[in-house]
Amino acid sequence: MLNILIHSKHAQRYNEVMADLGADNDIRLLQVTELDIDTMMMLQQRVDNGEWIAIAADREPVRGEKVVPVSFLGDTVAFPQGPWLMAGLLKASVNTLFCTRQQGRYILHIERMSDRIQWTRQDRDEVIQSWVQRYAQRLEQVCMKAPLQWFNFYDFWKHND
Structure with missing residues (x-):
């Protein structure tokens, strides 16, 4: 799974559209405006699970x-x-x-x-x-x-x- 951190409120909508289409999608867009402790813990869990985090x-x-x-x-x-x-x-x-x-x-x-x-x-x-x-x-x-x-x-x- 590839998690792409973006600064766009469209991330959630993209993920919903892909799910509605039944797309077998290994790409997840994550709308992030702040990297608080909850976000970092979520990202750590994903890294620990072998997922990738992408950031420009x-x-x-x-x-x-x-x-x-x-x-x-x-x-x-x-x-x-x-x-x-x-x-x-x-x-x-x-x-x-x-x-x-x-x-x-x-x-x-x-x-x-x-x-x-x-x-x-x-x-x-x-x-x-x-x-x-x-x-x-x-x-x-x-x-x-x-x-x-x-x-x-x-x-x-x-x-x-």
Whole structure:
């Protein structure tokens, strides 16, 4: 089962429609605006059951907080800490998933970044910074190969105004 965390109130409706259609669907959208203790416990249970949690690691956090400045495409930009904090708390492996269109076909790339993100209170900021920068470098490679296929639905470069 793949659980995709999104910031859209349409998640519940998507899940209802798929169930109504009788779709044998191994994808569950979870509308998450806050990662409170109940949500984290639910996610931990799903990880413990062997399910995957997916989160976009290049999207602006809902409240615009908990970001890390990293080098990306020749500039310094803010990427969210959330995916890396969550991976550490859930003791989950981290994989990247990129989909690009090449010669009329969609190509899916899944790569293991880490078996586990580990940090302590003392080194958390440094460890998270390092992982976010690694992710930004990998995303940058994909963007360089397919520059018109990276979509972000907010003003990603706004900090430079």
